[in-house]
């Protein structure tokens with residue numbers, strides 16, 4: 001149990017300090033208890049606590065939309081607010097379907113995801129997601145969904161940054177187009193860097209190819225940037241880091257530094273404009289949430305983006321990235337380690353599973369790490385780390401040093 005948090009540390013119920021190696025759940029990119037965000041929330045709650053999200057508006061939501069647009073790659077001109085990553089994903093998928101209908105291409109109903117993709121827990125997200133247990137319990141979910149192959153290849157072991165092998169896996173999309181017909185496919189959704197399924201980096205040239213093929217066939221490309229948005233990959237969005245602009249970006253988490261639930265979908269001007277056919281009094285897009293653009297969340301978002309900017313945290317991530325990479329890869333010869341990969345301020349240390357007991361070794365590492373005073377996260381037998389971007393070099397040394405000791409102590 002955590003009872004308090006400040007900057008890089010959590011305080012446990014028994015009064016210990018734990019160094020946050022995961023930015024909470026990939027969300028507290030500016031660290032914890034940041035004064036500007038705390039003040040903004042209190043002020044907004046006193047001034048305007050709630051305004052209806054339908055028909056009416058309030059300044060903070062529009063201002064935040066403008067700030068997010070300013071951060072995003074050129075062409076991502078519009079913002080639709082949600083309350084989580086899952087809602088952002090389902091919103092983007094619905095916008096994709098409705099966009100094609102609005103343009104008279106109603107046959108485009110297929111959604112394409114990728115194996116080992118995670119897109120939250122809504123019906124849309126679990127359908128395009130590639131985690132079997134997220135689907136196993138809930139029936140067949142959406143029909144008409146297909147998946148690309150994942151890009152986690154043995155040839156890319158110990159890769160630093162983007163791996164060399166696997167760009168050609170994007171050609172699988174041509175196979176799906178040949179199989180189903182481009183005129184039935186609405187959108188492809190991928191995480192530029194897959195986080196929750198074990199940290200899988202995009203091979204060099206892969207995202208570029210996906211962009212080329214989707215454009216060629218009139219298919220929308222959606223980047224799920226719930227994890228990669230807001231500095232995690234040393235740029236505002238992964239789209240900028242990799243130089244590939246999709247048609248929509250989903251985000252959440254770092255948008256409010258994790259402090260208040262909020263997500264967003266960024267869309268191109270072309271997508272927005274396809275809905276603006278009038279007449280004036282008619283609803284353009286039949287979708288929205290009671291808490292879309294909630295004033296307090298909007299205030300938290302504005303203060304968060306201001307904190308990132310004032311402290312230069314995205315630039316800081318870029319400066320720290322080589323140090324982070326070197327520190328992570330120093331674990332290469334430690335017991336049980338079979339792969340290490342990194343990009344931006346993300347790192348993964350993959351452990352050999354215990355025979356017949358997958359996930360147990362990494363979970364033991366998680367428990368031992370907590371006892372040693374560091375918070376790590378595990379998925380399968382992979383240790384995933386994504387510290388707040390305010391981490392110091394000394395704290396990187398502490399995190400990796402303690403993890404090394406934990407690995408030596410594991411059975």
Ligand SMILES: Cc1ncc(COP(=O)(O)O)c(C=O)c1O
Pocket residue numbers: 083084085086087089118119120121191195196224225226227252253
């Ligand atoms: C890529 C991605 N998409 C969607 C989600 C779902 O976000 P949420 O838990 O806010 O619904 C996550 C959560 O980790 C994620 O990593």
